[in-house]
Amino acid sequence: MFGHVDAGVMHIRPAINMRRKSERKKIRIITEEVVKLVHSYGGVLWGEHGRGLRSEFGPEIFGEVIWEQMCNIKNAFDPHNQFNPGKVAVPNRTFSLSTLETTTRGEYDERTPELVTLSNATRCDGNGECQSISTSDSMCPTYRATDDPSQSPRGRAEVLRRWLQRIEQTPSRKNASFIKKLFNSGNEDDFNHEVKHILDGCIACKACATECPMQIDIPAMRSQFYAFYFTRYLRPMRDTVWL
Ligand code: SF4
Incomplete structure (x- = not known):
């Protein structure tokens, strides 16, 4: 649990493994308990993040009168429910709010092969600390130099996560033949090359690891x-030729 104590905002981050169906079920149990607790103190469920996923609690948290007004505003600007549909408010009662049963990233991650080190990419929660530009932080030099989100630990973890989702099974450790490698290497339209290109930019300073x-x-x-x-x-060639 962390937050901004001065503003009275707390982030609750339950230590559950979203890759497991049995664990994901706990999200509803925990959320309903948090809603009750927050309600009992006259608070609101959202401060910054995650409000879209918990939209179903909007009427309860805001009260029908305020929530109705929020829906009127939504209706004025987005009558066909095209912008972030189901999140926070709906133009009218024919549309549904998002529920906690929405497909989460954990469900996609569940299908990825368990590669001990690589699957750590799925632990990235997108907190964005690595894209800090504060002079007191050392993460991440390549992001600072390029201003390119793909050149940050978060960007690289996301690319690896997508790569893991694309490969259907644990890739073989068996070496392909020289001819096969030559053929593969010539195929420029290959996601593996894109992933490598993004990872190549890392200068291995290890700031993200700590x-x-x-x-x-x-x-x-x-x-x-x-x-x-x-x-x-x-x-x-530079990997094999010594001068
Ligand atoms: S090790 Fe690579 S990804 Fe991590 S902070 Fe350093 S340059 Fe960025």
Whole structure:
């Protein structure tokens, strides 16, 4: 649990594994208890994040009168419910609010192969600490130099997560033949190359391994990715030629 005590805002982050169906069921139980608790203190359920997913509690938290007005505003600007449908308010009662049973990222992650180090990418909660520009933080030098979100630990973890979702099974550790590697390497339209390109930019300073609240260790994951990558593709000459 963390938050902004001065503003009275608390973030509740239950330690549950969203990759497991049995664990995901706890979200509703916990949320309903939190709603009751917050209500008993006259508070509101949302301060910053996650309000869309918990929209079904809007009428209860705001009260029918305020919530009705929110729906009127939604109706004025988005009568066909096209912008973020189901989130926070709806134009009229024919549309439904999002519920906690919405598909979550954990469900996609559940289908990804369990690769001990690489699956740590799925632990990134998107907190964005790695995209800080404060001079007191050292994460992440490549993001600061490029201003490109894909060149931050969060961006790299997200790309690895997508890569894990795309590969249907644990990639083989068996080395492809030289001819096969040559053929694979020539195929430029390949997501593996895009992932590698994004990971290549990491300078392995290891700041993310220690400063990230989730300790997303990009260099460790990159090593594992490379181990798989080079079973399919040729290594660059500079990896093998010594001057
Ligand atoms: S190790 Fe790589 S991803 Fe992590 S902070 Fe350093 S440059 Fe960024």
